[in-house]
Amino acid sequence: MANGIVVIDKPVDWTSHDVVARCRRLFHEKRVGHAGTLDPMATGVLPVFVGRATRAVEFAAEAGKEYIAGLKLGVITDTQDTTGNLLEQRPVNVGRAELEAALAPFRGDILQVPPMYSALKVKGQKLYELARKGVEVERKPRPVTIHTLEVLEQTGPDEYRLRVACSKGTYVRTLCHDIGQALGCGGCMSALRRTKAAGFDLSTAVTLEQVAEAAERGEEQSLLLPVDAYFSTYPALTVDERREKSARNGAAFPQEGEDGTYRVYGPQGQFLLLGELRGGRMTTIKSFFEV
Numbered sequence: 001m002a003n004g005i006v007v008i009d010k011p012v013d014w015t016s017h018d019v020v021a022r023c024r025r026l027f028h029e030k031r032v033g034h035a036g037t038l039d040p041m042a043t044g045v046l047p048v049f050v051g052r053a054t055r056a057v058e059f060a061a062e063a064g065k066e067y068i069a070g071l072k073l074g075v076i077t078d079t080q081d082t083t084g085n086l087l088e089q090r091p092v093n094v095g096r097a098e099l100e101a102a103l104a105p106f107r108g109d110i111l112q113v114p115p116m117y118s119a120l121k122v123k124g125q126k127l128y129e130l131a132r133k134g135v136e137v138e139r140k141p142r143p144v145t146i147h148t149l150e151v152l153e154q155t156g157p158d159e160y161r162l163r164v165a166c167s168k169g170t171y172v173r174t175l176c177h178d179i180g181q182a183l184g185c186g187g188c189m190s191a192l193r194r195t196k197a198a199g200f201d202l203s204t205a206v207t208l209e210q211v212a213e214a215a216e217r218g219e220e221q222s223l224l225l226p227v228d229a230y231f232s233t234y235p236a237l238t239v240d241e242r243r244e245k246s247a248r249n250g251a252a253f254p255q256e257g258e259d260g261t262y263r264v265y266g267p268q269g270q271f272l273l274l275g276e277l278r279g280g281r282m283t284t285i286k287s288f289f290e291v
Helices: 016-027 050-060 094-106 127-131 170-185 210-215 226-231 240-248
Strands: 004-011 032-034 043-050 063-074 075-077 084-089 106-110 142-156 159-166 187-197 236-238 260-265 273-278 280-289
Touching: 004 016, 004 050, 004 210, 004 226, 016 032, 016 043, 016 063, 016 210, 032 050, 050 226, 050 280, 063 142, 063 170, 063 240, 075 170, 075 187, 094 142, 094 170, 106 170, 159 170, 170 187, 226 260, 226 273, 240 273, 260 280
Parallel strands: 043 187, 236 260
Antiparallel strands: 004 043, 032 043, 063 159, 063 187, 075 084, 106 142, 142 159, 260 273, 273 280
């Protein structure tokens, strides 16, 4: 039975749901989920959780992300990227120096108004469904954090590559749009590649073609990272059979050690759970053993 994490280098024009559906077939496992949706035009790191490992998705979704984004100045679209309908085209009278200076207010803790073309809901309706009907509604600004924002290179007269490290919930295309507005010429996102997500980067990523080739050889599970690797920053603790039985029954059990969060293993080395030790008692945060 397939259990673990595979980091997919998502191809362009695929939805994140497309990738999950493909992985379900390749790993012969219905329980498949992903951390951090990527739009179809985006490529790069998409962590996919298979089998019992899907229980870790909620932890991975909270992590920060890093991107390489294309910024095209002088163009404003309804989707805030080059896949959308052109709303306005303006002359660009700024260069790299002006762009560099304009980035400063966007670093750190900022407020960002989500785009209409997004899956966020207002009164039960997804914003993109309203946008497709030509309806625009007021969106409340949301706090996000931009940890890193820098110009990597100029790729054309009005085009640049940016590196963005940001918190969960940040829309990079909105960032590109807002930078364009700050410069007075408008702008949109022309490309997006995610280089880091949920603690994983491109060095651990594989393509769907590689997964398919491994599946043809019956070796697809060799590409799965163990789910406990995701929690490697927490100390490991091995318990005896009596405590393992308590853990499998969902009960707290006595345990010596310093208060904190632990990876808990059974006597045979099986990863049982992520646990919280407080006052000499271990309670389960999330279990990962098969039931």
